[in-house]
Amino acid sequence: xxxxxxxxxxxxxxxxxxxxxxxxxxxTNFRSLxxxxxxxxxxxxxxxxxxxxxEKKSGRLSSILDKKELSSILNITATQTGDSAIYLCAVEANxxxxxxxxxxxGTRLQVTx
Amino acid sequence: DxxxxxxxxxxxxxxxQNVTFRCDPISEHNRLYWYRQTLGQGPEFLTYxxxxxxxxxxxxxxxxxxxxxxKGSFSTLEIQRTEQGDSAMYLCAxxxxxxxxxxxxxxxxxRLTVL
Numbered sequence: 376x377x378x379x380x381x382x383x384x385x386x387x388x389x390x391x392x393x394x395x396x397x398x399x400x401x402x403t404n405f406r407s408l409x410x411x412x413x414x415x416x417x418x419x420x421x422x423x424x425x426x427x428x429x430e431k432k433s434g435r436l437s438s439i440l441d442k443k444e445l446s447s448i449l450n451i452t453a454t455q456t457g458d459s460a461i462y463l464c465a466v467e468a469n470x471x472x473x474x475x476x477x478x479x480x481g482t483r484l485q486v487t488x
Numbered sequence: 489d490x491x492x493x494x495x496x497x498x499x500x501x502x503x504x505q506n507v508t509f510r511c512d513p514i515s516e517h518n519r520l521y522w523y524r525q526t527l528g529q530g531p532e533f534l535t536y537x538x539x540x541x542x543x544x545x546x547x548x549x550x551x552x553x554x555x556x557x558x559k560g561s562f563s564t565l566e567i568q569r570t571e572q573g574d575s576a577m578y579l580c581a582x583x584x585x586x587x588x589x590x591x592x593x594x595x596x597x598x599r600l601t602v603l
Contacts, residue, residue, distance in 0.1 A: 379530075409591070417579055417594040418531070463530050475544060476521070476592060478530030 377402045381464050381479035388486055392454050396482045398464030399446040408440055408447050411463040413481065418463055421449070454486045490514060492582050492595035500601045501570055508566045509598045513582030520563050521592060522555055523579040531579055537563060538585075570602045 378401045388394055400408065407425045411418035422431045424440035424447060431438050435454075440447045451458055461481040468475050493512045501507050513520050518539050523531035534553070535545045539560040549555075552570075557563040567574055577599050581592040 411594075417597050420591065420593060423591050465530070470544065475533055475536065477533065478523075480528070480530045 377466065377468055377475070377477040379464055379466050379477050379479035381462075381482050383482060384480070385483040386485070388454055388484070390455060390486055390488055392486075393450065393452045394454060394484060396449040396451075396462050396464075396484070397446065398449070398479060399444075400464075400466045400477075401445065402466045402468045402477065404469040405442070406467040406469045409465045409467065409476070410438055410447070410449050411465065413461045413463055414459075421462075451484075454484075456486050456488065459484060459486045492580055492593055494578075494580050494595040494598050496598055497596060498599045498601075500603065502603050503570060503572060505570055506566065506568045507570060507600065508564055509578055509580075509600075510562060510564050511580030511582075511595060512562045513580070514584075514593060517582035517584045517593075518560070519583045519585055519592075520557055521581040521583075522563070522565050523581065525577045525579055525597070526575075534565075567600075570600075572602050575600055575602045 380399050382397045407423050409423050410421040412421055422438045427440055427442040435452045438449045461483050463481045465476045465478045495510045520537045522534040525531040533546050534549050535555050537557040540557050552568045555565045577597045579597045580595045583592045
């Protein structure tokens, strides 16, 4: 059974801190890893990673995939209160004619003043 | 707004009733996914369509659940004889896949409460 594990489960930091969120996976026929940000509504897409070692960046957020270690990290620098959310990691597996996305339970990040 | 839309946004029903949710994907997206998310958990995959064909169903999708995408555009998810355990947020996502990885865009969800 495909599995995605995220750590830590929750995190409280002060505004301006840098945080690193972790995602590890066990998936048959890995295709891609995705990061989402979820506030009070549906998840919004952050990054899709398919190749090891290539960092993707969007403003203060960046992410990288390590296929050897079956893991990914999401970094947020100079955190702001607006970064408070649940960060979800999901892994896409190719199952032949279809693909399936398996989610982790998320890391709840709270940024305080 | 050209994103994924879902209706209704909220549904309260009594145990044993049937409910139906609708999802309108981003125009021309060929894949449509249904997920269920309960409090404190990540979304759980339920089922997935490529155009009008339902290609995969999770074992979470019991025989009380049925999903359709008759014309390859909007989709409906029906739950028959609802149970309290069905209370959750039901999320729909769509994507356009043409050989490469699948980037899914989510709708706002339908929150179901079964009394």
